Amino acid sequence: MYQPKHQLFQFNIDFNPYQFMQKYSFATLISSYQGEIEINQIPFVIDQDNDQLLGHLARTNPHWQHLTQADDVKVFFNGPDAYISPNWYQQPKQNVPTWNYVSLEVSGKVSLMSDQELIDQLAQLSQIHESTLETPWTIDLLEPKQLDRMCQAIVGIKISIDRINSKAKLSQNKSVAELKHLIEGLASQTESDNSQQIRHWMQTQNGC
Amino acid sequence: MYQPKHQLFQFNIDFNPYQFMQKYSFATLISSYQGEIEINQIPFVIDQDNDQLLGHLARTNPHWQHLTQADDVKVFFNGPDAYISPNWYQQPKQNVPTWNYVSLEVSGKVSLMSDQELIDQLAQLSQIHESTLETPWTIDLLEPKQLDRMCQAIVGIKISIDRINSKAKLSQNKSVAELKHLIEGLASQTESDNSQQIRHWMQTQNGC
Numbered sequence: 001m002y003q004p005k006h007q008l009f010q011f012n013i014d015f016n017p018y019q020f021m022q023k024y025s026f027a028t029l030i031s032s033y034q035g036e037i038e039i040n041q042i043p044f045v046i047d048q049d050n051d052q053l054l055g056h057l058a059r060t061n062p063h064w065q066h067l068t069q070a071d072d073v074k075v076f077f078n079g080p081d082a083y084i085s086p087n088w089y090q091q092p093k094q095n096v097p098t099w100n101y102v103s104l105e106v107s108g109k110v111s112l113m114s115d116q117e118l119i120d121q122l123a124q125l126s127q128i129h130e131s132t133l134e135t136p137w138t139i140d141l142l143e144p145k146q147l148d149r150m151c152q153a154i155v156g157i158k159i160s161i162d163r164i165n166s167k168a169k170l171s172q173n174k175s176v177a178e179l180k181h182l183i184e185g186l187a188s189q190t191e192s193d194n195s196q197q198i199r200h201w202m203q204t205q206n207g208c
Numbered sequence: 209m210y211q212p213k214h215q216l217f218q219f220n221i222d223f224n225p226y227q228f229m230q231k232y233s234f235a236t237l238i239s240s241y242q243g244e245i246e247i248n249q250i251p252f253v254i255d256q257d258n259d260q261l262l263g264h265l266a267r268t269n270p271h272w273q274h275l276t277q278a279d280d281v282k283v284f285f286n287g288p289d290a291y292i293s294p295n296w297y298q299q300p301k302q303n304v305p306t307w308n309y310v311s312l313e314v315s316g317k318v319s320l321m322s323d324q325e326l327i328d329q330l331a332q333l334s335q336i337h338e339s340t341l342e343t344p345w346t347i348d349l350l351e352p353k354q355l356d357r358m359c360q361a362i363v364g365i366k367i368s369i370d371r372i373n374s375k376a377k378l379s380q381n382k383s384v385a386e387l388k389h390l391i392e393g394l395a396s397q398t399e400s401d402n403s404q405q406i407r408h409w410m411q412t413q414n415g416c
Contacts, residue, residue: 002269026289032240035279043307061210071243081234083337086345093349097334126305129291137294141301193401
């Protein structure tokens with residue numbers, strides 16, 4: 001991901017990349033192998049040392065077979081994004097349309113999980129996503145035979161978090177006065193959840 | 209993107225891939241060049257013959273320099289996604305967690321735009337995104353000097369739509385009775401816009 005020389009499109013110092021990955025955990029797994037790009041979307045969890053991304057693919061999905069020998073592997077976490085109209089600035093004739101967004105990419109190497117690591121990952125995954133539900137479903141509700149069948153049908157992958165690259169394009173190159181106008185403009189887009197989320201990111205990251 | 213042998217995770221016959229690309233037009237441009245993956249997010253428009261994706265990058269972003277010689281180029285359009293709890297099925301002990309989502313990838317070759325093509329793309333882009341606003345901003349509000357400065361700072365790209373690959377993972381492998389339970393479950397996630405969008409996709413694609 002490109003970061004312009006002015007380096008303004010970065011998150012502020014309070015930004016926690018691991019929290020971002022947790023929040024936008026249904027991510028895009030991208031690899032290049034013999035020149036070809038392969039893409040699949042899967043939910044990830046982070047290991048307790050913040051060293052690895054943990055996920056799984058269907059065993060019938062050929063993607064996992066190329067991952068350990070891939071030339072490059074990236075996991076892309078998409079945050080929200082929103083169109084910014086020049087009309088929202090104080091001087092619409094002095095400005096051009098743009099797009100604000102937040103996203104993060106991890107580069108790393110892939111290895112395959114053991115059977116126990118896979119079960120642990122599945123337990124952690126359901127624990128996280130069931131935590132906000134009224135009566136959380138847990139993996140131990142499954143009969144051993146079913147759990148075994150499920151594990152046979154998938155392949156667990158671990159991706160080392162070798163490099164994190166993030167981008168917060170949130171109009172940091174504009175004055176505080178202009179930022180307030182943009183925030184008002186986004187607030188007027190009441191039907192767009194994305195615009196409201198970007199508004200929130202602009203407020204917390206730019207302190208306004 | 210992996211499509212399992214049962215081929216159920218496809219959109220129904222009413223699906224229009226070009227409408228999907230228009231709706232989720234802020235997409236992820238991914239290329240592999242000399243083994244390395246490069247990723248940037250940009251808004252795309254489709255040319256009038258549905259032959260090409262049109263976009264632009266900052267001239268200072270080195271990504272455009274590799275695009276015409278890339279080994280592979282894909283544009284990934286992310287639709288919404290949502291966690292599906294086993295608790296929502298009639299038999300929670302017979303089911304496992306899953307994730308539903310809709311997305312689409314385009315594979316193609318990249319060429320660079322002429323100055324006029326770039327201006328046309330910018331005009332089309334603002335026309336589309338300003339169309340829902342009260343007083344649409346148009347590119348001709350800019351003074352010729354400003355427009356010229358803007359065009360100097362960016363590089364227009366055209367990507368041939370050689371192959372479209374889409375995925376609609378919307379529980380099509382479940383019975384209509386179970387689908388109704390899942391739709392209720394998603395409806396209960398009132399704070400998640402993503403869950404409501406997936407619910408809508410499940411209803412329109414599965415006809416329930």
